[in-house]
Amino acid sequence: MGALPRHRVILELLEAQGAVKVADLCERLGVSEMTIRRDLAELEREGVLRRTHGGAISARGRSYEPPFLTRATSNQEQKARIGRLAASLIEEGDSVALDIGTTTLEIARALHEKRNLTVLTNSLHIANILASHPTIRLIVIGGILRPGELSMVGGLAEQSYREFFVDKLFLGVGGLSVEAGLTEYSLEDALVKRAMIKNAKERFVVADASKLNRVAFVHVAALSDVHALITDASADDAIVHRIQESGIRIWRA
Numbered sequence: 001m002g003a004l005p006r007h008r009v010i011l012e013l014l015e016a017q018g019a020v021k022v023a024d025l026c027e028r029l030g031v032s033e034m035t036i037r038r039d040l041a042e043l044e045r046e047g048v049l050r051r052t053h054g055g056a057i058s059a060r061g062r063s064y065e066p067p068f069l070t071r072a073t074s075n076q077e078q079k080a081r082i083g084r085l086a087a088s089l090i091e092e093g094d095s096v097a098l099d100i101g102t103t104t105l106e107i108a109r110a111l112h113e114k115r116n117l118t119v120l121t122n123s124l125h126i127a128n129i130l131a132s133h134p135t136i137r138l139i140v141i142g143g144i145l146r147p148g149e150l151s152m153v154g155g156l157a158e159q160s161y162r163e164f165f166v167d168k169l170f171l172g173v174g175g176l177s178v179e180a181g182l183t184e185y186s187l188e189d190a191l192v193k194r195a196m197i198k199n200a201k202e203r204f205v206v207a208d209a210s211k212l213n214r215v216a217f218v219h220v221a222a223l224s225d226v227h228a229l230i231t232d233a234s235a236d237d238a239i240v241h242r243i244q245e246s247g248i249r250i251w252r253a
Contacts (some may be wrong), residue, residue: 003031006039009034013057015210016051021055044168047239071191076234078208081253083107085252086170086230092116094167098126100151100189101172103206105129111136120164122157122192124150139164144168146188153188161195169200169225183216183224190218197221202229209235223248 003216006029013020023038076228083106090096094114098104100123108126111117115135121127122141129197130138143157171193174184182205184190197203203226212235228249231240235252244250 001031003039003042005042006035008157010039010043010056011048014056019052019055019057019135023054025055026053048062075210075232077210078234078253079103079106079221080109082206082208082232084110085251086204087111087114089204090114090117090168091224094118095120095164097110097121097161097164097166097169097200098123099169099171099193099196100126100149101169101206103208104170105128107206118166120161120166122161123151124152140225143192144188146186149189150194151189153186154193157192158195161192164199165199166201168202168204170204171196173205173211173220175214176205176207176211176229176243177213178246180219180228181214182220183214184218184220185216187218190220193220197225202227204230206230208232212236213239 009029010025022033022036026033040051041051044051044056049058079102081233082103086107087110087137090111092114095118098107098119098121099107104123105125108129111130111133117135118137118139119130120139120141122143127138127140130136141152141157141160143152143160143179169184173182176182194202203229205226207229209232212231223243223246226248226252229243230251230253233252238249
């Protein structure tokens with residue numbers, strides 16, 4: 001494994017755990033301690049971690065959002081399963097709002113056999129996937145483009161979502177916890193999500209296990225503002241139980 005793939009694994013572990021140990025990384029990546037220490041030193045120079053005795057901790061604040069391409073390759077299998085399960089809940093004739101994100105993107109990919117849907121999205125990634133679908137009426141929400149994310153944000157996007165009343169909303173999040181509710185990295189995205197939640201009849205959060213019990217930068221909504229969570233089978237049972245106790249239905253893909 002080359003340096004770049006190793007760095008990606010190290011950063012993914014830091015995102016999930018907050019800290020890593022040199023010995024664990026050596027075993028996981030099959031390389032020497034010297035190699036891991038060299039990797040950590042390079043990542044420290046880039047400002048994404050701080051080395052500690054025997055390992056490293058994340059230097060990223062709660063407002064740091066990993067790039068879209070990095071997120072798209074993280075937990076890909078789990079996200080695909082979540083996407084297929086979410087798509088199975090969509091019925092012919094439904095109007096559906098698909099939030100931005102790499103997990104909602106998997107829902108769009110799983111809609112190829114669905115018919116007579118109306119889909120709203122402010123994600124150009126999702127719009128590109130659904131643009132050629134013969135029986136989906138696609139409404140692309142306008143606004144200010146966030147480069148990299150290819151999402152539409154701003155007052156126009158917020159106002160546009162307030163004009164529609166959809167059957168089902170599938171919402172992505174930066175983090176979800178019982179105490180903080182739904183949180184996001186970007187204020188601009190969080191404001192659009194609040195507008196999406198307002199007029200949706202059924203509101204689903206789609207989030208792989210790494211997002212649970214995590215708090216990002218901006219509050220989006222309380223858990224009581226959504227009806228269900230679709231996550232993956234690796235989600236921690238104790239965390240899932242606490243979320244269920246708050247009255248949220250949970251599906252595990």
